[in-house]
Amino acid sequence: MKFIHSQKSGNEAAASVFQISKQEVEWLLGVLKFYPQLDSDYHHITQGAAQEIKAEQQLLEEAMAQRRSEHKRKLEKFFATPGRFRLEAMDQYRFTLTAEQMEWLLQILNDVRVGCWVKLGRPELEPAPPEKLTAEEARTLSALEMSGFFQMVLLGAYEGPEPEPA
Amino acid sequence: MSQSAAPTAPPTTEKKEKTAPRELRDRGYVVICWNDPVNLMVYVTHVFQIVFGWPKAQAERHMMQVHQAGKSLLVRETFEKAEHYVHQLQGYGLHATMEREE
Numbered sequence: 386m387k388f389i390h391s392q393k394s395g396n397e398a399a400a401s402v403f404q405i406s407k408q409e410v411e412w413l414l415g416v417l418k419f420y421p422q423l424d425s426d427y428h429h430i431t432q433g434a435a436q437e438i439k440a441e442q443q444l445l446e447e448a449m450a451q452r453r454s455e456h457k458r459k460l461e462k463f464f465a466t467p468g469r470f471r472l473e474a475m476d477q478y479r480f481t482l483t484a485e486q487m488e489w490l491l492q493i494l495n496d497v498r499v500g501c502w503v504k505l506g507r508p509e510l511e512p513a514p515p516e517k518l519t520a521e522e523a524r525t526l527s528a529l530e531m532s533g534f535f536q537m538v539l540l541g542a543y544e545g546p547e548p549e550p551a
Numbered sequence: 552m553s554q555s556a557a558p559t560a561p562p563t564t565e566k567k568e569k570t571a572p573r574e575l576r577d578r579g580y581v582v583i584c585w586n587d588p589v590n591l592m593v594y595v596t597h598v599f600q601i602v603f604g605w606p607k608a609q610a611e612r613h614m615m616q617v618h619q620a621g622k623s624l625l626v627r628e629t630f631e632k633a634e635h636y637v638h639q640l641q642g643y644g645l646h647a648t649m650e651r652e653e
Contacts, residue, residue: 430634430648433648492644
């Protein structure tokens, strides 16, 4: 998957156009099936005296739960749209994201990434992720790595297209 | 980065009178982002730009501080604004909290 160009239509903010292979479409949809991964109790409003602001902690958890619910609805609607991936050449598709869609997709992918990391027991990932894994853990690590890959591609769109190789 | 979504506006201070005593709200609060091994550096930079409307250099400076020092103090704010920023940052999956400034 790679960023191709931005396109502007009327007064709307520029949208980003990506090229994605058939295999990558399957990976992307596979990763997104992991959403949501993070539980509401992952979020803490403070590391200080939490009892002073118990109501705010509850508010944060509710806000995060509501956000996840909205994102899930957006995600389902987005990928249910016919022609979302437009066939361009053999096994190559194009799809377009508005700036707003980029932001919620980044948040969703990061939820999967962070949630998988929590599920794996919050391991160090550098210089290398854990090696001895069960099949389930390997699947979780794969989703973690894959969500990071798609995040990097989306973020690359803010930097502009990659230069063509000489 | 300027073509991305606009920075999120903090709420007015009238909100949530009922949940926090005035003495707490009037004190200074700091928003801190803590290091973790999972959030991508380029992603953290992007989030700081979006949430605070910072230029890339400033966002990168704070991101590097998180990475190298383990945390970065992002802003000093009122209770309500600090809470708003924590919600935004945590919505992006960053490990951010608000602490009362001593």
